[in-house]
Amino acid sequence: MxxxxxxxxxxxxxxxxxxxxxxxxxxxxxxxxxxxxxxxxxxxxxxxxxxxxxxxxxxxxxxxxxxxxxxxxxxxxxxxxxxxxxxxxxxxxxxxxxxxxxxxxxxxxxxxxxxxxxxxxxxxxxxxxxxxxxxxxxxxxxxxxxxxxxxxxxxxxxxxxxxxxxxxxxxxxxxxxxxxxxxxxxxxxxxxxxxxxxxxxxxxxxxxxxxxxxxxxxxxxxxxxxxxxxxxxxxxxxxxxxxxxxxxxxxxRTLGVRMDRHCANARALVDLLTAHPAVDLVRYPGLPGHPGYPVAVKQMRDFGGMVSFTVRGGSAAALAVCGRTRLFTLAESLGGVESLIEHPATMTHASVADSPLAVPAELVRLSVGIESVDDLAADLRAALDELPSAAADRE
Known part of the structure; x- marks a missing residue:
């Protein structure tokens, strides 16, 4: 012992x-x-x-x-x-x-x-x-x-x-x-x-x-x-x-060091998402504007490796982003060393589609892994840049 x-x-x-x-x-x-x-x-x-x-x-x-x-x-x-x-x-x-x-x-x-x-x-x-x-x-x-x-x-x-x-x-x-x-x-x-x-x-x-x-x-x-x-x-x-x-x-045995990297990578991607013209809303408890931020600061050591966001263009745009990433693997589950992307409304939360707990169709969920954050950012940015709302903003 x-x-x-x-x-x-x-x-x-x-x-x-x-x-x-x-x-x-x-x-x-x-x-x-x-x-x-x-x-x-x-x-x-x-x-x-x-x-x-x-x-x-x-x-x-x-x-x-x-x-x-x-x-x-x-x-x-x-x-x-x-x-x-x-x-x-x-x-x-x-x-x-x-x-x-x-x-x-x-x-x-x-x-x-x-x-x-x-x-x-x-x-x-x-x-x-x-x-x-x-x-x-x-x-x-x-x-x-x-x-x-x-x-x-x-x-x-x-x-x-x-x-x-x-x-x-x-x-x-x-x-x-x-x-x-x-x-x-x-x-x-x-x-x-x-x-x-x-x-x-x-x-x-x-x-x-x-x-x-x-x-x-x-x-x-x-x-x-x-x-x-x-x-x-x-x-x-x-x-x-x-x-x-x-x-x-x-x-x-490696939970602590992995969580440090999950959190650091997630924070960096949140910065990218909040600045991208194709993104409508970023849900991350580490954002000072998040309704739960004061409570999260009080009861959490850091804010985690999960990030959700909505895109302009509805469900079709969300599905397009999920299908275009190359490092973010389109898959359910979360918390692994590899980064995952999914469309909750039709994947993990399909069972509540017709209930009061239904999630927005334009929502995308990320499980941010521990890869190089520069590579992850480039992959996510490329998928978002192809959306019509991003192209319209550039024009």
Missing amino acids: VDEQLADGFETIAIHVGQEPDPRTGAVVVPIHLASTFIQDGVGGLRDGYEYSRSGNPTRTALETSIAALEAGAVGLAFSSGMAATDTLCRTVCRPGDHVVLPADAYGGTYRLIARVLGDWGVEHTSVDLTDLAATRAAIRPGSTRLVWCETPTNPLLTIADIAALAGVAHDAGALLAVDNTFASPYLQQPLLLGADAVVHSTTKYLGGHSDVVGGALVVNDADLAGRLRFLQNAAGAVPSPFDCWLVLRGI
Whole structure:
């Protein structure tokens, strides 16, 4: 076990906590324990608590320990996807007849799960602008609201919610506050320290960081909640493989340095976008004119690698930009070392196209990678320069 006095800085924690050298061989990288079952020293005599890999695996334990430390939490749980983590939390906290408050611009997959899957189970929901605390209080149903679900920054509109203020609203009503921290990563934001009850991650994104693994995680402080989550994790079985856990651990080791570059590159591209004549509006919480900027400054270390913007010319122009970039790869997902571009209305958020959560058709979302920022800027500028609105401005 790493001496806590020596593992105080985030980057040190990311490299060492949960990832200590193997005590038997001295290997400095956590081994991949591929075993599905473990020998017992007599009936019920478990070695280090392991019996069957759905219930627990040493590589998964390393990942869960690491993620809990990164989020300054007590207990981490790893899952086969971010949606599996979300589903486990919702089914643990809610029962038929209960109610969930969602952000008005929730991630499409989360909305689909709560509205169409848990909705069929009898869980009700209300979508509300979480930046409006009065509206959020009004959306809570006394006695039945069990969960306030927060995403900050949101996907893809990059809205910023005040985690500490929302925790107060939720707790006053006897509800829990869950924060999807995928976009920020624990390097930029630690919701548990701001009063949240649960943190959710798609470890597919920044924690994994290399677009080669799908996974999810929960981090909580309450021991009773952790026990109930652990029960459903094992009972439902949506757990990651040892190799998937190892891949996320590998990514976590470089999370700090990667996030620094993601943020720096994003800031540079925001400057390009705000000055380009074909761009109508840039959504980035690091812009002083962003409505959430004061809150972002208060609760985030930096502003992240996600940028969204609208272009003049509507959906056709947005689709054209997405199809013209060469370094920005047209693909869903985010948080990898490579830069991605997508059209949310027809890609990641198609599931909310006919709902109140529908996103603007002219919106483009960037996941800014860690390539040379000059190359990224040249690629994006070339795609924008070809739009008719840019040509008209030059004339």
